Amino acid sequence: MSILILYATTEGQTRKIARRAAAHLSAHGRSVELVPAAEIAQIEPRSYDGAILMASIHAGRYQPEFLSAVLRNAEALARMPNAFVSVSLSAASDDPEDHEAIAECVRKMQAETGWSPKQVEHVAGAFRFTQYDFLKSWAMRWIAARKNPDVDPRSDTEYTDWDALCRFLDGFVATSVKDRVPG
Ligand SMILES: Cc1cc2nc3c(=O)[nH]c(=O)nc-3n(C[C@H](O)[C@H](O)[C@H](O)COP(=O)(O)O)c2cc1C
Structure with a gap:
């Protein structure tokens, strides 16, 4: 049984999450391939038994290379167990408005690509x-001051x-990906 983890990252956190996810699934006997969204042309998504896609939000949007990779493979993805991991700072917030904002990002991604993630x-x-340049650092300091004043x-x-990531992965495997009987 093989799982594709396709990811896009800007500052590296989603790559770290994708790598941890691959390590966790491999440690539990799954065959995993970790592929940056920009390299989607080098693989055949149909050849996997399941796919977990990951991307992060910047100014309300996912990475362009992620959106185009999904757009080109929406049909193949729909035919296999699949899940979307959306990475953001709003996911750490207690404010329901922040949660609504990231739910809207997912809806926008669905509308733009035609892919409706199963999870x-x-x-x-x-x-x-x-990792930030001067402008990003300035913008993120402003956000941190408003939302996370303890941040250095x-x-x-x-x-x-x-731990929550691993629980999600275990749930994905248990509910979506059927074990193949050897032989
Ligand atoms: C310029 C910039 C814009 C961002 N915009 C948002 C946003 O609109 N909503 C949000 O929840 N998080 C936002 N974030 C936070 C990122 O989603 C978060 O830092 C995430 O860990 C980035 O993942 P990456 O390192 O894989 O790119 C933003 C971060 C940066 C640097």
């Missing part, structure tokens, strides 16, 4: 001040709940 998991990302803008702050 959607909102995963909290990170402030990565060590001289270092990175990670909100990803790794």
